[in-house]
Amino acid sequence: MKPDILLLEPMMPEIEKQLDAAYNVHRPTAGEPLDKIAGSIRGIATGGGTGVPRAIMDSLPHLEIIAINGIGTDAVDLNEARRRGIHVTTTPGVLTDDVADMAMGLLLALLRGLPAADRYVRDGAWGHTPAPPLGHRVSGRRLGILGMGHVGQAVATRASAFAMPVSYTDRCDKALPGYTFVPELLALARDSDVLVVAASGGAGSRHLVNRQVLDALGPDGVLINVARGSVVDEAALVAALAQGTLGGAGLDVFEHEPDVPEGLRTSPRTVLQPHRASATVETRLAMGRLVIGNLAAHFAGRPLLSPVA
Numbered sequence: 001m002k003p004d005i006l007l008l009e010p011m012m013p014e015i016e017k018q019l020d021a022a023y024n025v026h027r028p029t030a031g032e033p034l035d036k037i038a039g040s041i042r043g044i045a046t047g048g049g050t051g052v053p054r055a056i057m058d059s060l061p062h063l064e065i066i067a068i069n070g071i072g073t074d075a076v077d078l079n080e081a082r083r084r085g086i087h088v089t090t091t092p093g094v095l096t097d098d099v100a101d102m103a104m105g106l107l108l109a110l111l112r113g114l115p116a117a118d119r120y121v122r123d124g125a126w127g128h129t130p131a132p133p134l135g136h137r138v139s140g141r142r143l144g145i146l147g148m149g150h151v152g153q154a155v156a157t158r159a160s161a162f163a164m165p166v167s168y169t170d171r172c173d174k175a176l177p178g179y180t181f182v183p184e185l186l187a188l189a190r191d192s193d194v195l196v197v198a199a200s201g202g203a204g205s206r207h208l209v210n211r212q213v214l215d216a217l218g219p220d221g222v223l224i225n226v227a228r229g230s231v232v233d234e235a236a237l238v239a240a241l242a243q244g245t246l247g248g249a250g251l252d253v254f255e256h257e258p259d260v261p262e263g264l265r266t267s268p269r270t271v272l273q274p275h276r277a278s279a280t281v282e283t284r285l286a287m288g289r290l291v292i293g294n295l296a297a298h299f300a301g302r303p304l305l306s307p308v309a
């Protein structure tokens with residue numbers, strides 16, 4: 001008998017096909033009612049941003065494993081999972097490069113004004129109306145990184161190729177050659193032209209990037225967020241952009257996604273993405289394979305490939 005699992009966020013068709021072959025996959029997002037099948041559900045596959053709403057977790061008495069298709073665990077109640085003996089797995093390693101690439105993409109798009117210039121050409125305005133304003137140089141700008149884990153370090157590697165001096169803050173000094181540790185985020189922001197948020201989400205990092213930090217970055221400073229919307233006080237960000245006390249923001253994640261405040265959507269100082277930093281064919285396949293591998297290991301009684309510690 002195939003185990004019953006819930007799929008809380010769509011995955012690539014070839015991955016879903018493999019899941020369908022091995023499990024009875026239930027898709028509440030496609031309108032399938034949960035109440036009739038809740039008692040049979042033994043596993044969940046979900047996204048990092050979607051996680052597992054507590055009400056769903058509570059309604060599944062026989063849940064054994066939550067396989068996250070991502071690295072963020074902030075949308076899963078890990079304490080409750082531990083208490084109930086529910087395994088949680090993520091997809092570490094395989095998405096690091098893509099997320100770092102997205103950080104650099106947002107930075108280049110924002111500082112060089114790529115979206116506006118693309119629109120200018122696309123609209124047939126070139127040769128007819130004045131060109132969009134000049135952009136700003138990326139190379140050599142001082143980069144501050146909040147959260148020097150795998151993604152933060154991959155951003156630093158890329159930034160070094162742009163001759164950007166790199167400083168970072170984290171819970172502790174990671175003694176990384178070539179990069180300067182700054183214990184205080186506020187001091188890091190004050191001495192940076194670009195602040196990249198690469199820290200995990202959750203209660204411990206909520207609103208770390210507040211009005212003070214944004215003011216410290218200043219009118220020529222830019223914020224890039226490829227981590228979690230919750231790390232940034234979004235209302236303060238909207239205000240800082242509107243008042244011009246912050247130069248710009250490149251955002252892949254939002255505090256209440258998919259809701260994005262109008263102040264961010266209409267600002268000429270923003271470049272926005274719909275939480276897509278890991279969204280490449282190559283990476284989503286690798287992530288999907290890890291989800292499948294973790295579920296398969298669990299239901300075969302083998303050690304999990306990438307359990308959350």
Ligand code: 8YV
Nearest residue numbers: 047048049069070071072278
């Ligand atoms: C994914 C993420 O977009 O890794 C994470 O935690 O949020 C992203 O990589 C997501 O998990 C897929 O829904």
